[in-house]
Amino acid sequence: MDIKEKFERILSEVEKPARYCGGEWNTPDVKKPHRADMCFCFPELYEIGMSNLGVQILYDIVNKDDDFVAERCYAPGLDLAAKLKENNIPLLSLETRKPLKDFAVLGFSIGFELLYTNVLYMLDLAGIPFYASQRGEEYPILLAGGPCTVNPEPFADFFDVIVCGEGEEADINLLRAVADGKDKGLSKAEILQLVNGMEGIYVPSLHKDGETVKKAIVRDFENASFPSRPLVPNIEAVHDRAVVELYRGCGSGCRFCQAGFWYRPIRERSAQRCARLGMDMINSAGFGEMSLCSLSTGDYTHLEELENILVPFCDEKRVNLALPSLRISSFSSDMVRQSRRSSLTFAPEAGTQRLRNVINKNVTDEEIDNLAGAFEAGYDSIKLYFMLGLPTETDEDIAGIAEICKRLKGLYYLKRHKRGLNISVSCAVFIPKPCTPFQWEAQISFEEMLRRQSYLRGLLREIKGVTFSWHGAETSVLEAALARGDRRQSAVIERAYRLGARFDAWTEQFKWELWTQAFADCGLSVDDYIRERGTDEALPWDFIDTGVSKKYLLKERALGYKEITTKNCREGCNACGANKFGKCTIY
Amino acid sequence: MVVLKHVKRDSACFISHIDMLRHVSRILRRAGIPVKFSQGFNPHALVFFSPPLAVGVSSDSEYLAIDTDMPKDEVMERYNRAVPYTISAEKAFACEKNPNLQAKIIAADYIFDVAFAPLDFSGGFEIEYTKKGETVKENVSDRIINAFDVDGKLCMRLANGNSSLRPDRILGELNRRLGSDLRVTDVKKIAQYVDDSGLTVAVDEFLTESSK
Ligand code: SF4
Numbered sequence: 001m002d003i004k005e006k007f008e009r010i011l012s013e014v015e016k017p018a019r020y021c022g023g024e025w026n027t028p029d030v031k032k033p034h035r036a037d038m039c040f041c042f043p044e045l046y047e048i049g050m051s052n053l054g055v056q057i058l059y060d061i062v063n064k065d066d067d068f069v070a071e072r073c074y075a076p077g078l079d080l081a082a083k084l085k086e087n088n089i090p091l092l093s094l095e096t097r098k099p100l101k102d103f104a105v106l107g108f109s110i111g112f113e114l115l116y117t118n119v120l121y122m123l124d125l126a127g128i129p130f131y132a133s134q135r136g137e138e139y140p141i142l143l144a145g146g147p148c149t150v151n152p153e154p155f156a157d158f159f160d161v162i163v164c165g166e167g168e169e170a171d172i173n174l175l176r177a178v179a180d181g182k183d184k185g186l187s188k189a190e191i192l193q194l195v196n197g198m199e200g201i202y203v204p205s206l207h208k209d210g211e212t213v214k215k216a217i218v219r220d221f222e223n224a225s226f227p228s229r230p231l232v233p234n235i236e237a238v239h240d241r242a243v244v245e246l247y248r249g250c251g252s253g254c255r256f257c258q259a260g261f262w263y264r265p266i267r268e269r270s271a272q273r274c275a276r277l278g279m280d281m282i283n284s285a286g287f288g289e290m291s292l293c294s295l296s297t298g299d300y301t302h303l304e305e306l307e308n309i310l311v312p313f314c315d316e317k318r319v320n321l322a323l324p325s326l327r328i329s330s331f332s333s334d335m336v337r338q339s340r341r342s343s344l345t346f347a348p349e350a351g352t353q354r355l356r357n358v359i360n361k362n363v364t365d366e367e368i369d370n371l372a373g374a375f376e377a378g379y380d381s382i383k384l385y386f387m388l389g390l391p392t393e394t395d396e397d398i399a400g401i402a403e404i405c406k407r408l409k410g411l412y413y414l415k416r417h418k419r420g421l422n423i424s425v426s427c428a429v430f431i432p433k434p435c436t437p438f439q440w441e442a443q444i445s446f447e448e449m450l451r452r453q454s455y456l457r458g459l460l461r462e463i464k465g466v467t468f469s470w471h472g473a474e475t476s477v478l479e480a481a482l483a484r485g486d487r488r489q490s491a492v493i494e495r496a497y498r499l500g501a502r503f504d505a506w507t508e509q510f511k512w513e514l515w516t517q518a519f520a521d522c523g524l525s526v527d528d529y530i531r532e533r534g535t536d537e538a539l540p541w542d543f544i545d546t547g548v549s550k551k552y553l554l555k556e557r558a559l560g561y562k563e564i565t566t567k568n569c570r571e572g573c574n575a576c577g578a579n580k581f582g583k584c585t586i587y
Numbered sequence: 588m589v590v591l592k593h594v595k596r597d598s599a600c601f602i603s604h605i606d607m608l609r610h611v612s613r614i615l616r617r618a619g620i621p622v623k624f625s626q627g628f629n630p631h632a633l634v635f636f637s638p639p640l641a642v643g644v645s646s647d648s649e650y651l652a653i654d655t656d657m658p659k660d661e662v663m664e665r666y667n668r669a670v671p672y673t674i675s676a677e678k679a680f681a682c683e684k685n686p687n688l689q690a691k692i693i694a695a696d697y698i699f700d701v702a703f704a705p706l707d708f709s710g711g712f713e714i715e716y717t718k719k720g721e722t723v724k725e726n727v728s729d730r731i732i733n734a735f736d737v738d739g740k741l742c743m744r745l746a747n748g749n750s751s752l753r754p755d756r757i758l759g760e761l762n763r764r765l766g767s768d769l770r771v772t773d774v775k776k777i778a779q780y781v782d783d784s785g786l787t788v789a790v791d792e793f794l795t796e797s798s799k
Contacts, residue, residue: 018606021598023671232610311708317616461778
């Protein structure tokens, strides 16, 4: 029996076998003649990975190129992993069931710190050594990309190449270099020499102190390739819908938000192009839902023009048009009336105006009052997102969260009397992230997290109709430690994996004691990573040129401490520096 | 109303019934087949299915009833352009109204990938399976209508619809009796039957009759 047959036989013994079957509608031809092939590896389950827009975009770009093909592989569930090991079957690609180690390039998409062990989990199943230094010519070139490349140091030792920033152009350039190198009979080391220094390309083994890596960005975002024939997941995915990316970057300048700074400069697509993409996606895939996605969708310059095209189209096709990341300041009750959603979501992030000024979340109390319009329009439930442990936070700020809930209830009763208002409060813990004005901040201690959570829980318990949920304190500490980690953490991640850590993002799988042991075994301490960093200290990610200058970040941090806000870029440029990579197209 | 008879083969056998429902709404949308919707607060597409198929079992005989005014041949052509070959349609029937197959279907034939051998049900047919974490033991011989030879392979007609017997659940006992190693993927549904005024009639025949 060959590997494929063996694999097919075990499929009927695992949970949700359709995860591993491929053959999705709109799958491109991956059997066409090609110069080089790659496999996108996503270190999470199929239903999560299929919802990732970044991978869909890159997969589409590579397959549209005459010279290359791309396949996919998602982290298998633990049940399948056990069966693969038991039957001696290496991890296979989804489309042609080819062993991962037979590809020219493997591209891991890393979007979240708690996925680091899953990279090793997949390599382990694929029979590929973890460290770049341990892999000879017989192994593929391992590539990492995705949002976590803002600080790639914790996983740098595992990869041959890391694409920092946006992969749209960098991935293809890299594949071309690999194909050219192979044609010329170059060794892996020689190919790496060639690609080192290309825009956005970081080769950890060749990097010298003092060198900078410029993050890769898409310059012509208007015309950038977008999957207008998206894959239709075999089983229900987390986000089963057509997603239109309206713009990249964000002008809000929330001081805790990594994506807001990392994806600058701000590049918008025209309403015409966005509408065309959205309609093509619905027509080719048939999704029943379309969402307009960007960091602050309501801020999009051409939102009205876009809605004027999409609303009638979606009505006719019976497609639900969703606007999920609506910010309060861009809130208009008209918009709410048009969408058919039953629950509002808002993210004031902090309970008081004072703290919102610190973090530059430009949402005012009056804007919260505007929600009355939504209640009038028929909404009976609202989800509120906050963060605990923000810099300068006091108990008064926490009490402010309860005050907002009370205020909303009051507004609701003025407008409607029938049912009660359901408020769900969800609290994350503040995580200081690289490439933000708060990148130097300490994270509050574990004990303090628990204290603040229980204080807030007590206050909310007294208000009828409010439910409270919060993120696990331990996972927040780990996320913070890894987000600002350095090279020494590769050993910690490996150790944690060997001890049994994997699927750390899943509450039922997460085992904190494995991580504390892994840090200790490597002679490191978690506390050292979540402490405040000195402004004169060299930070592990300093070598990446994100466009936004360190000086600007420091200035923003100082303004934060003075509780002074910075205006939205849409009202005028704040000179962060990112436009050296290209113009911000928002005026 | 148009009824399509479609297959579910190869990897599509792993698509659950619930996921199938979701897929069909997208297929109809991208195929451009206009479907009528129910009235009321939460309108839903008027699409009806034959009884669910167990995950892993393939089929040559699934039915999908669509409330539409489009001619049946065009429906089938558009449907087939919008689906992978693994769930393609092979026949289309026009019906006056919803044939309500979900309720009318009483039996289905399954072919098992094993050489035919006579089976004796006179002493009962005791099976064991887990349901919601609990082991269930039951005698199901009353829901085994028949076992016969089709091209040298074992074929069984099992109760389907309201009181149904899932073919995957009898595999353990079949393997024990036949000394075989059948898996759920070795089973294929090849026909379904309705109760038409007391007579057992193949669905294709029933739909052809009712479309006249
Ligand atoms: S360059 Fe100016 S407009 Fe562009 S993101 Fe920076 S501050 Fe905002």
